[in-house]
Amino acid sequence: DVVMTQSPLSLPVTLGQPASISCRSSQSLVHSDGNTYLSWLQQRPGQSPRRLIYQVSNRDSGVPDRFSGSGSGTDFTLKISWVEAEDVGVYYCMQGTHSPPWTFGQGTKVEIK
Amino acid sequence: EVQLVESGGGLVQPGGSLRLSCAASGFAFSSYWMYWVRQAPGKGLVWVSHINSDGRSTTYADSVKGRFTVSRDNAQNTLYLQMNSLRAEDTAFYYCAASFAHWGQGALVTVSS
Numbered sequence: 001d002v003v004m005t006q007s008p009l010s011l012p013v014t015l016g017q018p019a020s021i022s023c024r025s026s027q028s029l030v031h032s033d034g035n036t037y038l039s040w041l042q043q044r045p046g047q048s049p050r051r052l053i054y055q056v057s058n059r060d061s062g063v064p065d066r067f068s069g070s071g072s073g074t075d076f077t078l079k080i081s082w083v084e085a086e087d088v089g090v091y092y093c094m095q096g097t098h099s100p101p102w103t104f105g106q107g108t109k110v111e112i113k
Numbered sequence: 114e115v116q117l118v119e120s121g122g123g124l125v126q127p128g129g130s131l132r133l134s135c136a137a138s139g140f141a142f143s144s145y146w147m148y149w150v151r152q153a154p155g156k157g158l159v160w161v162s163h164i165n166s167d168g169r170s171t172t173y174a175d176s177v178k179g180r181f182t183v184s185r186d187n188a189q190n191t192l193y194l195q196m197n198s199l200r201a202e203d204t205a206f207y208y209c210a211a212s213f214a215h216w217g218q219g220a221l222v223t224v225s226s
Contacts, residue, residue, distance in 0.1 A: 039213060041158070048218050049150075049210075049216050054214070092157065092158055094158075099163075100160070100174075101172075101174055102148070102160040103160065104157060104158045104159070107158075
């Protein structure tokens with residue numbers, strides 16, 4: 001199974017400042033079809049998960065453009081250009097390239113300093 | 114508006130059974146692969162099961178294989194998860210997800226005597 005490792009696991013940030021979360025996979029996430037099935041999910045306190053980014057860098061509908069995804073192979077990054085109060089929550093990376101199983105990172109908790 | 118509404122959660126004794134339902138609306142349910150993902154209280158996301166769009170292909174996490182059965186009724190826009198031989202470690206919020214793009218609000222399953 002592909003292991004997804006996120007860092008940091010806790011990220012205190014200042015409102016208006018940028019934030020970055022790293023996600024590494026135990027093997028390349030490039031699929032035989034040429035796509036890379038790496039997604040980012042946000043889970044606000046008390047809510048269900050919401051997908052923000054799919055296939056590394058594509059924002060889902062309604063996701064603010066301050067969220068961006070990048071990376072390739074085994075190394076991926078979610079960046080928040082400036083953090084707003086509504087961004088507090090836990091962020092997960094998830095891979096679908098080598099599925100089943102679909103696997104998630106441990107989660108990164110973003111909180112306001 | 115896309116909606117996924119889970120129901121059927123509750124308290125059950127070890128060894129017991131429950132059936133979760135996930136009612137979908139606002140999108141072409143019959144075209145989507147569907148997933149069940151669970152989250153133990155305070156823990157991360159774990160994939161449980163998947164079913165393809167016509168219901169003919171299913172997969173399961175090793176931890177639930179042989180005990181859980183996923184199914185769908187495309188005429189009724191509903192996804193199901195039959196859970197048998199439940200264990201304490203199955204206690205979690207269970208989320209249904211449509212291609213991981215849309216998520217339900219979750220159903221809490223508590224396995225305890």
